[in-house]
Amino acid sequence: MITEPIHLALFEEDQINEAAEAISILRSQGVPDRNISVISGVPLSEHILGRPMSWSRVGLIGLAGAVAGFLAALAITYLPVLIYPLNVGRMPVFPIPTTLVVVFELTMLGLLISTLLGVFVETITPSYGPHGYDPRIAHGKIGILFTCPPEVDCESYDQLVALGAELTHNLQERKLWP
Amino acid sequence: MAQVTEQPRKWGMVIDLDLCTGCNACVTACAMENNIHYTGEDEVAYGRGLYWMRIQRYWHGEYPNVGPEFTPMLCQQCGEAPCEPVCPTYASVHSNEEQINLQVYNRCIGTRYCANNCPYHARVFNFFDYEIPAPMNAYLNPDVTVRSRGVMEKCTFCVHRLVHARIDADTQGDPSLENEVTTACAQACPTNAIMFGDLTDENSPIRTLFERSERGFQIMEELGTFPSITYLKGGGVYGGRD
Amino acid sequence: MAAETSYLTGARADLEQSELAEEHLMLDPRPREEMNQMVMEAMTTTTPVYWAWVGGLALIVAVCLFGVWGYMTATGIGITGIRRPVFWGVFIVTFVFWIGISHAGTFVSAILRVFKAEFRRPFTRAAELMTTFGLAGGAMYPLIHLGRVWTFYYMVPYPNARWLWPNMRSPLVWDFLAITTYLLSSTIYLYLPLIPDLAMARDRTTGLRHRIYRLLALGWRGTEAEWHRLRKAINIFAFAIIPVMFSVHTIVSWDFAVGVVAGWHSTIFGPYFIIGAILSGVAAVVTILFVLRSAMRNFKYFIRPEHFDALGKLLLVFSMAWAYFFFNEYLLSWYGGEEAVQRILTLHATGPSAWVWYLMLICNVAIPWLTLWNRRIRRNPLAMFFITLAINVGMYAERYTIIPLTLGHQRMPFDWGIYNPSIFEISIAIGTMAMFCLLYLLASRAIPLIPVWEVQEGQMAHSLKKVGKAHVPSVTELE
Numbered sequence: 001m002i003t004e005p006i007h008l009a010l011f012e013e014d015q016i017n018e019a020a021e022a023i024s025i026l027r028s029q030g031v032p033d034r035n036i037s038v039i040s041g042v043p044l045s046e047h048i049l050g051r052p053m054s055w056s057r058v059g060l061i062g063l064a065g066a067v068a069g070f071l072a073a074l075a076i077t078y079l080p081v082l083i084y085p086l087n088v089g090r091m092p093v094f095p096i097p098t099t100l101v102v103v104f105e106l107t108m109l110g111l112l113i114s115t116l117l118g119v120f121v122e123t124i125t126p127s128y129g130p131h132g133y134d135p136r137i138a139h140g141k142i143g144i145l146f147t148c149p150p151e152v153d154c155e156s157y158d159q160l161v162a163l164g165a166e167l168t169h170n171l172q173e174r175k176l177w178p
Numbered sequence: 179m180a181q182v183t184e185q186p187r188k189w190g191m192v193i194d195l196d197l198c199t200g201c202n203a204c205v206t207a208c209a210m211e212n213n214i215h216y217t218g219e220d221e222v223a224y225g226r227g228l229y230w231m232r233i234q235r236y237w238h239g240e241y242p243n244v245g246p247e248f249t250p251m252l253c254q255q256c257g258e259a260p261c262e263p264v265c266p267t268y269a270s271v272h273s274n275e276e277q278i279n280l281q282v283y284n285r286c287i288g289t290r291y292c293a294n295n296c297p298y299h300a301r302v303f304n305f306f307d308y309e310i311p312a313p314m315n316a317y318l319n320p321d322v323t324v325r326s327r328g329v330m331e332k333c334t335f336c337v338h339r340l341v342h343a344r345i346d347a348d349t350q351g352d353p354s355l356e357n358e359v360t361t362a363c364a365q366a367c368p369t370n371a372i373m374f375g376d377l378t379d380e381n382s383p384i385r386t387l388f389e390r391s392e393r394g395f396q397i398m399e400e401l402g403t404f405p406s407i408t409y410l411k412g413g414g415v416y417g418g419r420d
Numbered sequence: 421m422a423a424e425t426s427y428l429t430g431a432r433a434d435l436e437q438s439e440l441a442e443e444h445l446m447l448d449p450r451p452r453e454e455m456n457q458m459v460m461e462a463m464t465t466t467t468p469v470y471w472a473w474v475g476g477l478a479l480i481v482a483v484c485l486f487g488v489w490g491y492m493t494a495t496g497i498g499i500t501g502i503r504r505p506v507f508w509g510v511f512i513v514t515f516v517f518w519i520g521i522s523h524a525g526t527f528v529s530a531i532l533r534v535f536k537a538e539f540r541r542p543f544t545r546a547a548e549l550m551t552t553f554g555l556a557g558g559a560m561y562p563l564i565h566l567g568r569v570w571t572f573y574y575m576v577p578y579p580n581a582r583w584l585w586p587n588m589r590s591p592l593v594w595d596f597l598a599i600t601t602y603l604l605s606s607t608i609y610l611y612l613p614l615i616p617d618l619a620m621a622r623d624r625t626t627g628l629r630h631r632i633y634r635l636l637a638l639g640w641r642g643t644e645a646e647w648h649r650l651r652k653a654i655n656i657f658a659f660a661i662i663p664v665m666f667s668v669h670t671i672v673s674w675d676f677a678v679g680v681v682a683g684w685h686s687t688i689f690g691p692y693f694i695i696g697a698i699l700s701g702v703a704a705v706v707t708i709l710f711v712l713r714s715a716m717r718n719f720k721y722f723i724r725p726e727h728f729d730a731l732g733k734l735l736l737v738f739s740m741a742w743a744y745f746f747f748n749e750y751l752l753s754w755y756g757g758e759e760a761v762q763r764i765l766t767l768h769a770t771g772p773s774a775w776v777w778y779l780m781l782i783c784n785v786a787i788p789w790l791t792l793w794n795r796r797i798r799r800n801p802l803a804m805f806f807i808t809l810a811i812n813v814g815m816y817a818e819r820y821t822i823i824p825l826t827l828g829h830q831r832m833p834f835d836w837g838i839y840n841p842s843i844f845e846i847s848i849a850i851g852t853m854a855m856f857c858l859l860y861l862l863a864s865r866a867i868p869l870i871p872v873w874e875v876q877e878g879q880m881a882h883s884l885k886k887v888g889k890a891h892v893p894s895v896t897e898l899e
Binding site (some may be wrong): 013042046112138 | 451452453456577583585587588589593594597598600601604605608609611612616619620623624634635637638639640641642643644645646647648649650651652653656657660661663664667671873876877880898
């Protein structure tokens with residue numbers, strides 16, 4: 001539980017440079033990157049703001065799902081025919097071309113559904129960084145959430161205001177889901 | 179399915195077109211034997227008659243020398259049947275015992291893909307529940323399922339007779355009982371144009387005719403379906419049709 | 421834009437800029453708050469006319485689709501026009517038609533995204549909705565045309581006491597798997613880019629709407645991690661759903677091509693059907709865009725003649741590709757194919773239903789080739805509406821030519837037959853059409869139809885760059 005107060009610096013949607021400046025100011029003041037969280041209404045790449053890249057395991061989860069789909073396809077094509085063989089004309093019992101079709105479809109299904117599940121699980125599980133939200137983010141504003149550790153003296157507030165930020169202190173942590 | 183006979187049979191048919199008169203006795207016998215519904219005049223006119231065996235009649239020649247040609251057309255019980263791989267529910271499968279194509283009514287969900295894929299148009303579909311009012315239901319053959327609407331059906335080489343014969347041969351220990359079995363259409367044909375028998379039996383006359391007759395041909399052979407029916411035609415001319 | 425401005429003064433530069441702004445959505449940025457407001461207003465406004473349409477369409481769906489389907493289930497397939505030898509008719513034609521239309525969304529939101537075509541940004545969601553609802557309509561048909569629909573679950577693979585598993589070698593089972601995969605994937609692909617817009621809607625609504633959006637938005641805040649994850653997932657989907665899209669319509673074409681039916685057993689059916697589907701789908705996107713632009717508030721800001729222009733160019737290309745594949749198949753069959761196939765070609769062109777064949781050629785080839793060259797026609801939404809309606813009529817005629825006409829004219833002349841579609845089949849087809857429109861109408865008021873975050877992202881990436889003496893639009897890559 002974060003007991004420190006969460007501060008929010010809101011920039012307008014075209015103030016990307018100022019937002020990047022503000023982050024470097026905070027960093028120079030001693031606020032570590034893990035205590036800063038950027039929320040925005042459009043995707044802003046981490047390179048743009050000078051932030052460390054965030055990680056996501058969605059790709060790996062998707063890959064795992066694809067493998068699961070592949071195995072499921074092989075299972076469903078071969079196992080029932082092994083147990084209950086039925087002879088249909090002009091086709092061997094284990095035909096490879098038809099198996100390829102089924103394998104492709106179920107592999108893609110596994111990939112895509114597991115990607116969704118990965119996004120879902122990663123989104124609803126707790127995340128690092130300051131939690132906080134302002135509905136104005138959806139209107140394109142760029143928000144920088146940060147907490148000041150007690151050993152750091154946050155003199156930077158007026159510097160941020162000078163850049164054009166709108167500061168909110170002691171942001172209430174709202175539960176957004178469910 | 180346990181195998182009670184020593185070896186699987188391969189049932190086949192030889193139809194002699196030079197003997198066929200187009201009398202439709204085979205059609206009638208088939209309808210009686212297999213509980214085929216009567217769909218009514220309007221339905222038949224639109225092409226929905228349930229004919230497991232039909233007589234294809236073509237006219238040849240110019241007036242006044244016009245003559246008909248009759249071809250009894252039924253399910254060819256293909257060795258490599260195009261109707262079998264396309265059924266999604268395995269309602270159309272190949273029998274290992276009799277080497278014919280089986281139609282399993284219980285599994286049929288009525289996609290009608292098999293009917294599209296049959297080059298001989300041998301399959302028919304139950305479009306409605308057809309009524310058989312009493313006392314007509316007294317003629318129904320108890321050995322054959324009465325089909326409901328929504329399922330495909332086709333000639334089965336009277337498989338109920340084949341199974342009966344096989345069981346009789348096994349229980350009474352007399353294999354020759356199985357050789358005497360015949361289909362309804364072969365039984366009814368007045369000119370013996372339709373001959374039915376076991377193609378694995380070297381002694382059966384049908385095998386000779388099937389494989390080596392000079393007049394023998396198979397319909398749409400080029401499609402590679404390996405039908406179990408050979409037609410004979412030629413009036414003595416080698417190679418078949420005149 | 422004629423390059424007449426040889427010397428730009430300040431005033432003329434401004435004029436050119438405002439012309440550009442009016443022409444290109446990406447060069448006409450508005451504050452995000454205003455765009456959100458526009459989209460929310462379009463979503464939450466309902467007029468009596470809207471409800472009249474909803475009621476009418478619901479009535480048509482209830483009677484023409486479900487009512488007739490119920491009657492058919494109780495009575496039998498015999499109420500249709502199906503007969504021997506034409507065992508597949510209007511149901512399968514309409515099925516292939518809907519699956520074709522469903523390729524619209526994937527083409528726009530996946531292929532155009534992969535190729536970074538910026539003009540796709542405002543209408544990806546509208547197109548994806550078309551995919552989902554087209555598939556919903558199309559996926560009903562494998563059930564509708566079954567002889568015994570109450571036993572449809574025989575096709576579902578699960579352990580059961582009948583020892584019954586579906587035949588994996590049958591194209592119909594591949595159909596079932598492919599359409600399920602495509603439907604689920606499309607719905608998910610619709611949902612993922614929708615999450616940020618649902619978060620926006622969550623913050624601007626109250627009551628039941630708010631609760632539903634809140635649940636679906638998964639607590640979206642817009643953090644870097646969330647955007648990164650979403651971007652990654654959307655990229656995976658964009659690249660993965662393209663082969664799925666190709667495979668779905670290829671598998672539908674294999675329903676026909678793997679058979680020994682003369683005229684169907686052609687290796688070109690796969691690509692032929694895909695190109696036809698994309699043509700049909702993109703045409704349907706244009707039709708829907710015209711309707712949306714006319715009927716929904718504020719949409720004239722988002723959907724502009726430039727979009728119709730771009731889609732029109734694509735339509736012309738695909739119409740030519742379709743004609744190429746069609747001629748490929750025609751020439752090879754005509755030149756030295758099986759006699760049965762040559763007779764089928766003659767039937768198509770000169771038989772009692774030859775008007776269908778000519779309708780197909782006029783609508784798919786003649787109309788696009790004669791009109792879509794012209795930039796003024798392409799930029800006219802009303803003209804594009806009629807042209808694309810004609811294209812879809814032509815594509816329906818194409819499927820009708822391929823399915824019932826070919827089945828009725830196979831290798832044994834004694835068994836040739838003419839198929840007469842019955843009023844019940846046509847009614848069900850109209851019912852699915854109404855269902856598509858109804859679902860679309862309901863969805864237009866349930867979710868925001870414009871992906872505003874993507875539009876803003878695009879607007880951020882576009883700018884005017886001075887190259888020499890001219891100002892040209894330029895796109896930067898922000899990813």
